[in-house]
Amino acid sequence: MWGINFSLVSLLLLLAVQQTSALNAVNCASTKGFSVVSSGKAAPIWVGSDDWPGVQRAASDFQSDIQQVTGTKPSLTNFTTTSKVSGTPIIVGTLGKSSLISQVVKNAKINVSAINGTWEAFWAGEVSNPLPGVSQAYVIIGADKRGSIFGLYTHSESFGVSPWWWWADVPIKTSKSLFASGCQHGTPSVKYRGFFLNDEQPALQNWAQEKFNNNFTSTPFNHLFYTKIFELLLRMKGNYLWPAQWSSSFAVDDPQNQFLADYYGVVMGTSHEEPMARSTPNEWNEFGSGPWDFTTNAANITAFWKEGVERAQPYETLYTVGMRGLGDLPLTNGENINLLENIISIQRGLLTDANPGVNITKIPQMWCLYQEVQGFYQDGMTVPDDITLLWTDDTWGNIRRYPLANETSRSGGAGVYYHVDLVGPPRDYKWIQSSQIPKIFEQLNLAIVRNATNIWILNVGDLKPYERDTEFFITYGYNHTIYNTTNLDASFVIPWAQREFGLSASKSATVAEIVTNFTRINAARKPELWNSTTWSLTNYREAEWMLNQYNAIAAVSTTIYNSLDKNTQPAFFQLIHHPVQASANLAAIYIQAGYNNLRASQARLSTNNLADEVQTLFEHDFDFETEYHTMLDGKWDHMMDQTHVGYFYWQQPMTNSMPLISRVQTKKQALPGPMRIAVEGSQGAWPGDNQNDCSQGYNCPNPTIVLDNFTPAGSRFVEIGAGGPNTFSWTAGSNVTWLKLNATKGTITSSNPETRLLLTVDWSKVTGAQYANLQINATAKGQAPMNQPITFIANNTVVPSSFKGFVEGDGGISIEAAHASRNTAANGVQWTNIPGYGRTLSALTPLPADGNGNTGFAAGSGPVLEYDFFNFNTLANGTLNVTTYVSPSFNAYGDDRRLAFAISIDSGSPQVQEFMPLTPPASSPAGWSGNDGFVANSIVSVNTQHTNISPGSHTLKVYAMEPAVVIQKLVINTGNVRYAYLGPPESIQV
Missing domain, CATH: 3.20.20.520 (Glycosyl hydrolase family 115)
Incomplete structure (x- = not known):
């Protein structure tokens, strides 16, 4: 489906993180070097009395940080020329402001040319003979006021004090001794x-x-x-x-x-x-x-x-x-x-x-x-x-x-x-x-x-x-x-998790996966925009997959949370666990409400179980809020007051309101009898009438299920449910040996109101398209026996052994953009993968963005992605429809540099797609706004038609033309692509 394997990603991230250093790539601490604290003695801190007040104040924080890390408090002196000199000090100050630093630079012959006159840079290191009577010192020199301040706080962070020590209750890492190794940072990238x-x-x-x-x-x-x-x-x-x-x-x-x-x-x-x-x-x-x-x-x-x-x-x-x-x-x-x-x-x-x-x-x-x-x-x-x-x-x-x-x-x-x-x-x-x-x-x-x-x-x-x-x-x-593009987890999220929670590299890599997965779901569509039909309840098992995905993320988060000591749990709860658990719970509220309404339309008794579950989940939403507000003796009381369930328009609701749910009468049996049958992919239910059984809505034929051997799910299912309070026994069987059922009999009661029958195929026994008659029978005390026939079609499609690529299955071909058969650069520019970006896996964009002389490419001349695919069917007259899922972006390089890419199949002429219309700068393009617009859906669907395509092996090509185009996924409709919010899951690749 759309998911990610936690253990595999953990391994990849663990290998990557071993190459990284501190969070901001500046680490001022070491296991040896200048002794900040050792054997219960701390180096004194000297700051020029004429330095900036902010530097002197930050030096006080630095003093406190060292004490919190080691339990030993260094002295802090506003140093003047008459101050008594003793010990091996840490000397802090600003070039051009601190007379103390001027003297130190001169005496120790420190070369400060790299930072002198720069913006917010600093240098730190051990020097000899900085002042009369002082043989050694550790010096932190700022190019300006904030350069000195950043130098101090960079050391504090290296020693074990997170910037979020107060704002997120991140525990300070303790150690009996501290050593500084020297470090520096130049002018920041952004002023x-x-x-x-x-x-x-x-x-x-x-x-x-x-x-x-x-x-x-x-x-x-x-x-x-x-x-x-x-x-x-x-x-x-x-x-x-x-x-x-x-x-x-x-x-x-x-x-x-x-x-x-x-x-x-x-x-x-x-x-x-x-x-x-x-x-x-x-x-x-x-x-x-x-x-x-x-x-x-x-x-x-x-x-x-x-x-x-x-x-x-x-x-x-x-x-x-x-x-x-x-x-x-x-x-x-x-x-x-x-x-x-x-x-x-x-x-x-x-x-x-x-x-x-x-x-x-x-x-x-x-x-x-x-x-x-x-x-x-x-x-x-x-x-x-x-x-x-x-x-x-x-x-x-x-x-x-x-x-x-x-x-x-x-x-x-x-x-x-x-x-x-x-x-x-x-x-x-x-x-x-x-x-x-x-x-x-x-x-x-x-x-x-x-x-x-x-x-x-x-x-x-x-x-x-x-x-x-x-x-x-x-x-x-x-x-x-x-x-x-390749190191955002390894260089930021993993070191961040290590710093905030004191986790090992492997557990920090798991935290990075949690962050990637839950922010992917929440960014694909903001939780405030979720409703009970956001994810398809019937197609591609999307809603079910979403629920399972969030449950898996929440379970991993819970495991890590439970493994932490009591001092670390509040930080993990605020930064990881609460957003994961609360988001997972909200997703479950909406998804189960959707299933509840669907079950009601199908006259299934499980409607009521789901109604109860939604009610429980809805009340549980407040429990997460309460847990946040009451931890640490209420330190963060009210910080989660924001309402978020039951939006009626763009503005926040005045209170949380549960999505609409339905109930069926517990004592009344459905008109057709005690058994209800629902088949995968349909909102209908049999026997009896249902508007979704066929277009007429009544006197509909029995259901038909189709499965081919390249369907990603690999199976189909039938749900057998109670249509009321009466217990019934059921049996299931078919007239062929190649259709496999995970169960052939069972009992449905009001307390156990439904079961899922999983249908698979022994493809070694199927040639081409073959039909089976599946019979589901029910017997209930005092009632006539029931029988529901289902036609099952198994289609064993075959590709040549020489073919490598994606194969049509379940009516289409779905491809993650990152999984190109070939990725060819042009003039130093290449489609580059950004892991973790987008709604399903990752995204590709042409980089460097200023490549090719900072100009675009003509259609068909730029970097090209090629995707080999094999189709068995086409739409009318040999047509294939291709939907390219593109991230929302503006024509951000000006009206004469419209966002564009080109797309073709085989040797067909590249079709130029300038998918973002030109609009006045004060407005947004058509399709941008609204609850089903580009930003709400976090995607722009670019649709193209390609004609004269025969069944067989082909290559889909995507050409870069302009930077800032970000492609996430491609879906080729060969005749039966159905709606799903995320699109169909990726097709099987051979």
């Missing part, structure tokens, strides 16, 4: 890296209200809350924050917020719709005068912005410029390019006035091209070159546009605003993890190629439960060179 707390009701705000509310601030988002955020951000090597906006005003609610952000070393910004360091709508509603309309109220709005600039001026701030409507809406009156150009000009004047003597180009500014704003820019709006253009995704993880070739050299550069959480159409998704790290990597890799690396900001909603996604986003921005 500003951070996240956006957004849509904070109901979870984050309710939690913060309980934990941080006091009598001194009007909201819980005060400095007690934000200093926890600042520390986490810096420990992850992030530096940029958009604060919560809808229920608070960062700079107003607590006067210490802005000061402490700067003190810690965090660059503050405001969201895409909050200009000039002021909160909207909250601050405007409280302090503004008149309408939020620049065409009629310019003076008041300008004065409002002026106060924001002057308030933020003392602190490190990245200013959002431009303007949107109040409450994250488009501008309404006077919405035009000239207006926005004037607005930005006025805003830059305010910045100049507040920073006398400072060149405006040196003041960090950002204009977010969100929704309609992107249209203004692409329609010709003039934007000063030094303003960073922040390109956005579609709020579903698909970046709408990247800088074009003529935009990549702007002095202000470009960036990306990305989402792993959303309030908005077609459906909110803010309950549980539902993004895939491989997809985040693929989208951000394109941003790197297009030089959109000045700002990366991630919408994380409530922050929890998106811890892993958040850290990957920031870590990738810190050093993108660590990662490629």
Whole structure:
């Protein structure tokens, strides 16, 4: 089917992880080297008294980290020239700021040319004679304030302190001794890296209200809350924050917020719709005068912005410029390019006035091209070159546009605003993890190629439960060179699991599989979009497979959770176990509700068993929430308040509501008698009438079952069920020896209301298509005997022994894109597999994305994937329909570089598929939105017809034309491809 073998993948990942180092590829610890702590003695920590306050504060964290790891607390000294010198110290400081570091560099003759004058770089190592009277020292030198801070936190992480030690209760790894080995890191790949707390009701705000509310601030988002955020951000090597906006005003609610952000070393910004360091709508509603309309109220709005600039001026701030409507809406009156150009000009004047003597180009500014704003820019709006253009995704993880070739050299550069959480159409998704790290990597890799690396900001909603996604986003921005398409698990997820849970490499590889599998299911369709018919209840056993898949993932997670000590279980529960268990339970609610409704239409007594199960599962959903809220004495109470069951439209429901279920009367027998027969692949039931038995709905023929020897499932089934309270005995048999039944008799009762009869074929006894008559008989006390005939057709198809490839089975040929017969590069570009990306297995995209001279390929000239297949049938007139499953993507390289690939069979002319229509930049293509649109389904189905195809051996070819095309799967319809959300399972390959 669609599944993954846990043990095989574990082995592959284990082999890969043995090649990796620390999570961010910088490991400052060793088993020998400079003694940080040994024999109960700790090296003292010296920090220059004239260094940045944030560096001195981070040094205090470093001191505490060492104590928590070893139980020994080092001394921490604000060192001056008059300080007493003793011991073998750790000396920390910033080039150009710390006089202590200046002296150390000079005395020890340290070559700092690699980091001097750079952004956020650091160097650490052991040196001789750094100060008079000091023969040896370990020195951590930052190129700037955050370089020093990152150097300290990199050592802390190497020593065993996770950035999530508080926010996810990750245990600190203890050791009686610590040694440092020296390490360094250059300028980060992305200049500003951070996240956006957004849509904070109901979870984050309710939690913060309980934990941080006091009598001194009007909201819980005060400095007690934000200093926890600042520390986490810096420990992850992030530096940029958009604060919560809808229920608070960062700079107003607590006067210490802005000061402490700067003190810690965090660059503050405001969201895409909050200009000039002021909160909207909250601050405007409280302090503004008149309408939020620049065409009629310019003076008041300008004065409002002026106060924001002057308030933020003392602190490190990245200013959002431009303007949107109040409450994250488009501008309404006077919405035009000239207006926005004037607005930005006025805003830059305010910045100049507040920073006398400072060149405006040196003041960090950002204009977010969100929704309609992107249209203004692409329609010709003039934007000063030094303003960073922040390109956005579609709020579903698909970046709408990247800088074009003529935009990549702007002095202000470009960036990306990305989402792993959303309030908005077609459906909110803010309950549980539902993004895939491989997809985040693929989208951000394109941003790197297009030089959109000045700002990366991630919408994380409530922050929890998106811890892993958040850290990957920031870590990738810190050093993108660590990662490629083949090592995302080995270089990130597995080291992450080892760091967070102290697991072995093999168990960490299993955790990586859990992450891959459950995020694949949740990303294929967000849980908020699930319903009782999301997965087919009748075709390809899809719903059944989905239920089994999630149960298997949950079982593996449970095994690991139970193996952990009590100190580690809370972290594993938050980061892995809860999202897996809660998601599996929700999937079961919907799937069993679907089966319940199907059974009711089939007049089966098991309808009631399933109704009871759905009710139990629905109540159990709250138990997972309660477990989350009560662990650790209620530390995370309210953090899972988000409703997620029973959406009626795009917005969150006001409470969870169970999907509709049906019941049948327990004392009434179905009209045809006590026995109900359902056959695989049909919603109907026999005997009697059912609208799904045939098109007429009554007087329908007996059911027919067809099985060929290349059907992936390898069998068919018949379900024998109770049609009421009466017990009956059944027997089953056929008129041929080649049809095998897993049982030939049994008893159905009200407490055991159904059984599954599995039908297989001894293919050695079948030639061509052969027919069998299967008879199922029932006898019940006091009733006439029942008999239900079923026609079974076995079709033993044959391929030449010389053929290698995929074979038609069950009416079609389904191929995972990664399983090409041949993959041929062109001009250094090749279709490249991204494991774990997509709905079923993986995905292929042409890489490098800037290959072939950063131009596309003509149809048929680019890299080509070839899939050999053998078909026995065609549609009318030798036609085959091919559906290519492509990831949702925009024409992100501009309207003259439409997403495109070409497809053909054999020597047929390649058919060019420009599958994403051209649309205005402020809108989405037709088919994008809605509950059955591209983003809801996480796929674009590209359909092509190929004619004059005879039965036999053929080759399907897929040619690359443009980068950013991501292909997941190909399905060839030879006559009986049925609907399934994920498409048919992969065909048999010989």
